[in-house]
Amino acid sequence: MSALILKMTGRDRQLLVLLATGSLIVMTGGVIAPIFPEIVTDLDLSPALAGYLVSSHFLTVAIFSPILGILADRLGQVRILVVSLVFYALFGMAGGLMQSFLPMLITRGLVGAASGGIAAASLGLLVKMYDSSEERSQAIAYVSSVLTVSNIIYPVLAGLVGGFHWRLVFCLYGLALPLGLLVVLTLQPKKGLETSSSESSVKANNSDQLIQALKNPFILQIFLTLCLTAATAYAVIIYLPLYLKATMNSTTVLNGIVLASQALGATAISAFGVRRLVQRFGLISTIGCGFGCMALPLMIIPQLQDLVLLFPTTIIFGVGLGIVVPSLYNLLSNLAPSEYQSSILAAGTGANFLGQFLCPSLFGLVLSDQGLIGVFYVAASLPLMLGLLMLVNFRGEILNEPRSRSVPKG
Template identity: 60%
Template sequence: MEFTWRDRSLFVLLATGSLIVMTGAVIAPILPEIIAQLHLDRTLAGYLVSTHYLTVALFSPILGLLADRFGQVKVLVISLVFYALFGMAGGLMNGFIPLLITRGLVGAASGGIAAASLGLLVKRYESAEARALAIAYVSSVLAIANIIYPISAGLLGLLGWRVAFWLYGLAIPFALLVIFVFEQPEKLTTSAQSLSSMGGDSQELKKVISNPLTWQLFLTLAFTAATAYGVVINLPIHLKATINSGTAINGIALASQAIGSALVSAFGVRKLARRLGLVPATALGFGIVALVLVAIPQFDRLYLFLSATILLGVGFGIVMPNIYTLLSNLTSLELQSTILAAGTGTNFLGQFFAPALFGFLLGDRPLYQVFYIAAIVPLLLGSLLMFTAKINVSKR
């Protein structure tokens, strides 16, 4: 019975967590229609796609702290309701500023979903191995959602760009599912108990935050996310210049990366981590990413590019869940939401600054060189993780 219960709750949490991807996936396919019908400046319109990255980054740690204080289920249900309301409200807007505000608000609600669902997920599994598997499932679902939600938004957009915003309404039945599955309410604490626990939690939180490895993992998440997002931005441009690809081919190439990530997250991450260890497995993932980035400029055939993007997805699919697992292992169950939400925040912050970072790295250089430059980032991140692990071992 316990296994069946957890299986059901796992499904619900994975479904709600997938909405994090929907936040940007809905608006990206319909952005040209929005620009045309609302007569928006193209440069400013780009912020409609990226603004939620910033608000997710800002609100994830705050809402994660609230989830640990007052209960993950409460924060998750409230965030889902506001996500639906703010998301669907975007389809009613007729100007840039009102639409931008709704984008920021839905990003904030998305931060609450990320914090509460991930924290609730890992707290339901006591062993580190079980938590690692659950996080790997999350990575797989997010990768698959990166395929499903943009396609769904594009199809609904054929009926009109405002119709695509109805997808955000999925958060309402998901909220009802959360209430139904987690039907036993979280116990309310008295004021004295709350103050007492807050003192212990604060000390534990200070201990985790003062750990240099925590900050290293946060920065690793940020730069990994920036690299992944930089590939999403620059790969279609490179394909267009190299093989004169159209939007369909570009979409297939990006989808193949998500497929590679989903497959390895579901079936390969735990085996690699068990055989090699978390840090060496993560370093291996970084090595795969760097190798593929160096190889991409050498290719001039579609099948080679598709092979590369699948392998690139495999690399990122190894790295991301392992980093979250390393973060999870640094803290007690009581602070899982707080720390993992902070990790999610740095992840989205990296994506937010990715265009500026890659614009700075690229400068006046030919586009293909950005892949060589980007390959340095995972090499450095993997090497630093291995170096830190060796130092920690030598201190024992």
């Protein structure tokens, strides 16, 4: 292992540090869900009200990712990343000391805000490390894979630590501090990952260019696509276990395995398949294919009565999600002017988390009117619609060329 580390290039080490810091975005909520029942019991909370302890960070990530992305472009991504990691650790660990609902809710919101800074700065640094669209696509796919795996690892880790006492789980947020030290040691401004103060000054005087870029209809469409894609993916996480319980009397273990199979599909295709698909078919066609892979399983699930067929179906859905999300971020990085990449990518991250936050409200209306089966059919229609809009609106655009860095006029 030590020999392997010594053979790694400086950029490889930087990538590993960014992947590790990016995984903390998943930890924000992932370590709370397993200990949620204990929090409700010990603090004597209403389960309905306490649910905001698990979901409130989605909203603050959505709000603060764009804001901190703009600051990262102006002040430097490394600075924002280190500060965000420090506050992430402090606010996260403070949550374990809270004795009532409101103080804990405030710390949860602040951790979400710090997560927005981590997402904005780390993604901005990542895309600056690679010149070609193919390399960026592969790097973003690695991020998607790490986040997917982290969605499995962090809840398990929290469950193990929570077995001693639920308050100890909040100590896991302290992992951000050594990661902050690694960022300082490996991601130095002199390595070309930061902008100079003179460049930052120029950016500060060109806010109109950022606003103009954010008004670009192609960028706005990607924001909406990321939002609705995230809402669809989160709907599966929420409503698939309910459907399996109602139709197959599934256990919590089975539900976990089914959701893990989805994560397995997303991880495999993100790490090993997205780059080849983009090389062969182009970015837009690859995204359309991914949306098709998302929609088909959602139409099939309500017809399934056999568990044997359920697993390949959810794996295919994960494959589609693993194609779509990194490809959308790659497309967004191609659209973004280089000096505003952190700002625009952070806004995309905000749209993603906003979709997760809005998911229970959007699909809750469908559930009350059409039932669980209706949820899956509506969820299937969204990827089909989004994929069709991508193919129609982006067809023939320069965006389909991997090395394009220009922003087409709307």
